[in-house]
Amino acid sequence: MAGSEKRLRVALIFGGRSGEHDVSVVSARSVAAALDPGRYEISPLAIDRGGRWADPATAARVLAESGDRTDRVLAFEGRVPLDPRLLEGTIDVAFPVLHGPYGEDGTIQGLFEMLDLPYVGCDPTASAVCMDKALTKRLLVQAGLKTAAWVELDREAWSEARDDCRARCLRLGLPLFVKPARLGSSVGISRVAEPAALDDAVEKALGHGRTVVVERGVDAREIEVAVLGNRRPRASVPGEVVSGHEFYDYDDKYLDDSCELLAPAPLEPDRTAAARQLAVEVYSSLGCAGMARVDLFLERTSGDFWVNEVNTIPGFTSISMYPRLWTLTGLPYPALLDELIRLALERHRGAPEGNRASAG
Numbered sequence: 001m002a003g004s005e006k007r008l009r010v011a012l013i014f015g016g017r018s019g020e021h022d023v024s025v026v027s028a029r030s031v032a033a034a035l036d037p038g039r040y041e042i043s044p045l046a047i048d049r050g051g052r053w054a055d056p057a058t059a060a061r062v063l064a065e066s067g068d069r070t071d072r073v074l075a076f077e078g079r080v081p082l083d084p085r086l087l088e089g090t091i092d093v094a095f096p097v098l099h100g101p102y103g104e105d106g107t108i109q110g111l112f113e114m115l116d117l118p119y120v121g122c123d124p125t126a127s128a129v130c131m132d133k134a135l136t137k138r139l140l141v142q143a144g145l146k147t148a149a150w151v152e153l154d155r156e157a158w159s160e161a162r163d164d165c166r167a168r169c170l171r172l173g174l175p176l177f178v179k180p181a182r183l184g185s186s187v188g189i190s191r192v193a194e195p196a197a198l199d200d201a202v203e204k205a206l207g208h209g210r211t212v213v214v215e216r217g218v219d220a221r222e223i224e225v226a227v228l229g230n231r232r233p234r235a236s237v238p239g240e241v242v243s244g245h246e247f248y249d250y251d252d253k254y255l256d257d258s259c260e261l262l263a264p265a266p267l268e269p270d271r272t273a274a275a276r277q278l279a280v281e282v283y284s285s286l287g288c289a290g291m292a293r294v295d296l297f298l299e300r301t302s303g304d305f306w307v308n309e310v311n312t313i314p315g316f317t318s319i320s321m322y323p324r325l326w327t328l329t330g331l332p333y334p335a336l337l338d339e340l341i342r343l344a345l346e347r348h349r350g351a352p353e354g355n356r357a358s359a360g
Contacts, residue, residue: 018100052078
């Protein structure tokens with residue numbers, strides 16, 4: 001770690017191969033603008049849509065010339081599939097702002113582990129678990145936590161036994177939500193209110209990966225809680241998403257102003273406490289460290305919470321819920337980034353040699 005007289009060298013990694021490439025660039029712009037230049041020296045590293053890494057000058061240009069909306073991101077091309085020398089020797093800590101596959105799913109976290117490089121966020125195991133919606137659900141059920149009933153489909157089953165798959169899904173009841181199992185930012189998600197719409201929704205989701213989760217809709221409010229920490233995680237005040245569309249889809253999140261983000265969420269004190277407690281329980285049960293946003297459903301009829309999903313690299317755009325909730329909890333955006341970097345360095349220092357990822 002650099003001494004107090006020297007700035008920490010932070011590799012800010014963004015872009016990537018997933019369908020959330022543009023979201024990642026916008027998030028990285030917000031992080032870069034909020035990092036204290038007196039404390040940190042930023043080394044921007046951009047990955048293009050094909051998985052090639054750009055040189056630092058190109059990465060800096062992408063940050064500078066992109067806009068703060070996903071439809072205003074500068075297109076660019078990288079040069080090499082991967083050059084670990086970009087990360088070795090000259091970097092104190094990596095800060096991946098890579099949403100979706102190849103960034104949030106444990107792959108790049110594994111690279112950091114191989115390089116023995118401190119990094120912000122969850123380890124490879126927790127990242128992979130939380131990225132897979134079906135696996136997350138199975139572990140939540142095993143931990144005794146409530147999550148909406150679901151059916152898991154893959155491309156082969158859908159092709160070979162479509163009638164059976166369709167019947168299994170429809171037995172869950174309508175409406176249904178059809179989601180790619182390993183993607184975020186509401187990319188590829190459809191709401192199915194009529195049986196005739198199911199096939200198109202599954203085909204759409206399969207266009208983003210080989211596995212799909214079909215989930216029974218819950219009549220609920222959408223509550224989000226930001227969680228921060230290693231061995232002793234703490235939860236922010238909850239926020240509420242009030243969608244301006246049929247559901248909280250990609251356009252609602254990033255392209256228009258129809259969605260309301262109520263922060264803090266208008267909840268009774270006991271429901272606020274329950275949401276925070278449940279978020280920490282989910283975070284710990286799934287082995288998270290550093291940060292994650294836990295998304296909950298508050299069922300309207302019963303007042304019970306259901307776990308929706310967990311995002312290990314939540315959005316960091318100017319309107320994203322994760323930094324907004326921490327600001328309301330008393331940790332402004334720049335201080336939040338300081339804490340995330342501190343947690344990354346703490347975990348790296350405290351891990352046993354040869355088993356760093358297991359420490360929290």
